[in-house]
Amino acid sequence: MSANYLSVTLLTGYIARKFSSDPYLKKVYVQGEISNFKRQASGHLYLTIKDEKAQIRAVMFAKAAQKINFQPEDGMKVLIQGRVDVFERGGNYQFYVEDMQPDGVGALFVRFEQLKKSLTEQGVFNVSHKLVLPTYPKRIGVITSPTGAAVRDIITTLKRRSPQTEIVLFPAAVQGDKAIDEISHQIKRAGVFSPEIDVLIVGRGGGSIEDLWAFNEEKVVRAIYESRIPIISAVGHETDTTLSDYAADYRAPTPTAAAEIAVRQTVDILTNVLTTQQQLAQSMKHIISMKNQRLLVHRNALAAHQPQRIIEQNYQRIDNYKQRLSNLLEGKVSQQKFALERVNWRLLQASPADRIQRYHEKWENQSQQLTKNYRKQIDDKRLALAHVVEKIEAVSPMQVMKRGFSLIETQQHKMVKSVEEVAINETLQIRLSDGIIKATVTDKEMASNE
Incomplete structure (x- = not known):
């Protein structure tokens, strides 16, 4: 009796052959709505096509899917073309889609909107990317x-x-x-x-x-x-x-x-150039006028201070100091020379030859030492003179005090030069650049010689 029963495989194969041999199912045109849409990594599309009363599973393989120029979505109404056949392993019939077009609003419009949305999300239309047109x-x-x-x-x-x-x-x-x-x-x-x-x-x-x-x-x-x-x-x-x-x-x-x-427009450019030229000319005239006024103010201020006269007076003072120092040095040299001549005369008056020889050698040594000392004194005086000149040209007592120095006096206006000159509880006057401070000595301490 089991010989009258068919296996599932035989029955499904028989139905599949019926589907594949039916010429009306080899090229079918269907209108419907997409649902359960899925795109596999392989590029194959799986979906369901439905209307108000029925639905059918559909598949569109990657080779055919590459030819459509829009993105299918759930709820989209489409026009599909293909064949109906049986998927034997699953035991169900399905639509094998070979072509798909949007239905209703038009394929180009759908494609336009989908590409616009995609490019917008990618930032292609961002205003921040726009370039500025050259003038x-x-x-x-x-x-x-x-x-x-x-x-x-x-x-x-x-x-x-x-x-x-x-x-x-x-x-x-x-x-x-x-x-x-x-x-x-x-x-x-x-x-x-x-x-x-x-x-x-x-x-x-x-x-x-x-x-x-x-x-x-x-x-x-x-x-x-x-x-x-x-x-x-x-x-x-x-x-x-x-x-x-x-x-x-x-x-x-x-x-x-x-x-x-x-x-x-060329005429607009020329007008703009002429306007800019006039504005620049007015600006330059104004700037030159302001600079001339400032120059006049500085010139008047410079004339009031008479810097050339001050410089000339300092030059004259320096020359006077140089002359006085030169005279002083010449006097010292003359005195020492006269002393050496007297020593020489006294040596000549001594008759013993050895004493003369000793005195002569001593005189030679002293003469060399004196000459060396005089030269050193001359160099020191010249160096001191240079320092004096620099101080005269660069500073004054008030300016020295402005740098933090002060003068200390007793109540009798006597300058204090040593700690020993003041007593405990004595009142002193401290002169600063901007006034006088009166202070009382509470303690004193001698500087260590170590």
């Missing part, structure tokens, strides 16, 4: 189609507003399969172009969302974001907005407006 660009690069109306509008406007500005055209397809690679390549090429480009205008004329779609592709958006040159996006008309507009440093509503933003 006076010398060289402007234009990335657009070389034959469209946009390039004519941009070049005409730039030449009219700023004829001296150099224009460098980087031709690129702005729609179609080649547009994405060509636009991103030209942006990178402009970054290493020599001579250096100051501003880039990237854009095209108006068109449908499909025509403008290249400027929504991540490769183009990232090329704009990574550019070290400030970029003005000028895609389509004012109502058209692309992801390139968000990534660019500045967005212009039209290509013509982009050219107007990039350069200032």
